[in-house]
Amino acid sequence: MADELVLLDFWPSMFGMRVRIALAEKGIEYEYKEEDLRNKSPLLLEMNPIHKKIPVLIHNGKPVCESLIIVQYIDEVWRDRSPLLPTDPYQRAHARFWADYVDKKVYEVSRKIWTTKGEEKEAGKKEFFEIFKTLEGELGDKPYFGGETFGFVDLSLIPFYSWFHAIETFGEFNIEAECPKIVAWAKRCLQIETVAKTLPDQKKVYEFVGQMRKRFGLE
Amino acid sequence: MADEVVLLDFWPSMFGMRVRIALAEKGIKYEYKDEDLRNKSPLLLEMNPIHKKIPVLIHNGKPVCESLIIVQYIDEVWKDRCPLLPIDPYQRAHSRFWADFVDKKVIEVLMKISTTKGEEKEAGKMEFFEIFKILEGELGDKPYFGGGTFGFVDLSLIPYYSWFYAIETIGELNIEAECPKIVAWAKKCLQKETVAKTLPDQKKVYEYVEQMRKKFGND
Numbered sequence: 001m002a003d004e005l006v007l008l009d010f011w012p013s014m015f016g017m018r019v020r021i022a023l024a025e026k027g028i029e030y031e032y033k034e035e036d037l038r039n040k041s042p043l044l045l046e047m048n049p050i051h052k053k054i055p056v057l058i059h060n061g062k063p064v065c066e067s068l069i070i071v072q073y074i075d076e077v078w079r080d081r082s083p084l085l086p087t088d089p090y091q092r093a094h095a096r097f098w099a100d101y102v103d104k105k106v107y108e109v110s111r112k113i114w115t116t117k118g119e120e121k122e123a124g125k126k127e128f129f130e131i132f133k134t135l136e137g138e139l140g141d142k143p144y145f146g147g148e149t150f151g152f153v154d155l156s157l158i159p160f161y162s163w164f165h166a167i168e169t170f171g172e173f174n175i176e177a178e179c180p181k182i183v184a185w186a187k188r189c190l191q192i193e194t195v196a197k198t199l200p201d202q203k204k205v206y207e208f209v210g211q212m213r214k215r216f217g218l219e
Numbered sequence: 220m221a222d223e224v225v226l227l228d229f230w231p232s233m234f235g236m237r238v239r240i241a242l243a244e245k246g247i248k249y250e251y252k253d254e255d256l257r258n259k260s261p262l263l264l265e266m267n268p269i270h271k272k273i274p275v276l277i278h279n280g281k282p283v284c285e286s287l288i289i290v291q292y293i294d295e296v297w298k299d300r301c302p303l304l305p306i307d308p309y310q311r312a313h314s315r316f317w318a319d320f321v322d323k324k325v326i327e328v329l330m331k332i333s334t335t336k337g338e339e340k341e342a343g344k345m346e347f348f349e350i351f352k353i354l355e356g357e358l359g360d361k362p363y364f365g366g367g368t369f370g371f372v373d374l375s376l377i378p379y380y381s382w383f384y385a386i387e388t389i390g391e392l393n394i395e396a397e398c399p400k401i402v403a404w405a406k407k408c409l410q411k412e413t414v415a416k417t418l419p420d421q422k423k424v425y426e427y428v429e430q431m432r433k434k435f436g437n438d
Contacts, residue, residue, distance in 0.1 A: 050320060050353065060308070064309070064312045064316075065316055066316055066319055068317065069312050069315045070312070072311075072312070072315070073308055073309070073311070073312040076308040076310045076311065089292055089295040089296045090278075090281060090283070090292070092291075092292070092295065093283045093288050093289070093291070093292040096288045096291070097284055097286075097288055098295075099284075100288065101269065125233055134269065149427055160423060218305055
């Protein structure tokens with residue numbers, strides 16, 4: 001029996017993008033359903049009653065929630081191709097640690113920059129660079145966080161690149177000037193077809209963020 | 220060559236307790252080092268330079284950080300005995316989801332109850348019961364969150380039970396009255412030797428919390 005896969009998602013979501021990249025890397029066919037987060041579908045509320053958030057992967061009717069948990073699930077079910085996590089337990093723990101670091105730090109600080117003003121925004125920008133310099137330290141001279149090949153940590157971070165233009169413009173700063181290694185890494189990832197096809201256009205994200213700022217009374 | 224396992228920890232830490240239970244379940248011998256969190260050791264700062272937090276498991280000189288990542292690492296390295304996570308990918312994703320729920324929700328609400336007063340504290344108490352009622356819903360009629368046996372979710376949550384006396388006293392609430400199923404589940408877990416030997420005495424935890432509250436001027 002063929003697998004039935006549905007992804008409940010929202011096009012600018014970095015978390016959703018992680019799952020889309022993972023599915024593409026594994027060559028898995030699925031039905032994409034765009035959610036209106038101001039008017040969540042009964043299906044979303046039924047499939048993720050606890051957090052009521054996207055992304056949700058529904059595999060043969062059974063939901064899996066939380067992007068990094070979904071990606072690990074995909075890696076374990078479709079383990080015959082394109083491994084996303086390393087095989088060695090220590091390398092796996094290392095990859096999980098850095099994906100967790102991205103989860104704990106990057107979203108919050110990005111949000112701080114485009115939703116605040118004045119001193120709070122300046123503090124956000126400083127924090128942003130500290131976090132990305134830490135990530136540059138972890139990347140080192142490797143082509144990818146995963147080493148020679150695109151892996152779990154790369155996948156967890158690269159979606160934020162589609163938000164860089166928005167963050168730079170609203171934050172009034174230049175990410176490439178401060179973190180050239182990260183931008184070089186991101187451009188390298190964008191040469192991978194699955195990533196290039198998944199990440200939305202940075203201008204489109206910028207317009208979306210602009211609309212959100214208007215709604216929050218920031219414009 | 221025999222494994223060298225060192226655990227950097229702090230005796231009242233729920234996060235450290237998770238790792239201690241996992242090591243005990245697997246029957247792994249290790250050296251326990253209690254950290255003074257106001258005066259962190261050079262070893263801790265070297266082994267966890269990013270977060271500078273406990274627990275840190277040092278296996279043959281290599282550090283693993285973040286309690287749930289450490290537990291999964293232990294499960295994968297010592298995979299020949301006492302599995303902590305299920306084998307089936309969907310069940311694994313389900314376990315990870317609920318352990319993540321515990322991580323996202325419980326510590327924050329505990330902090331709120333212990334460190335605030337008046338309306339904020341009352342709101343914290345209400346939230347506490349909401350969270351634990353959700354957990355009771357997930358537990359259902361199963362003896363453990365893992366089903367017939369103690370598993371990943373049980374391990375991630377049971378350490379908080381050692382803090383219940385402190386929360387009840389400081390928060391002026393009766394957990395057993397509102398969440399009898401959770402308390403019954405906890406007492407069942409305490410019948411396991413590994414859990415009983417790991418969890419500190421509830422009164423001892425209460426004294427520690429009271430000292431911290433005095434220090435921060437919360438009482």
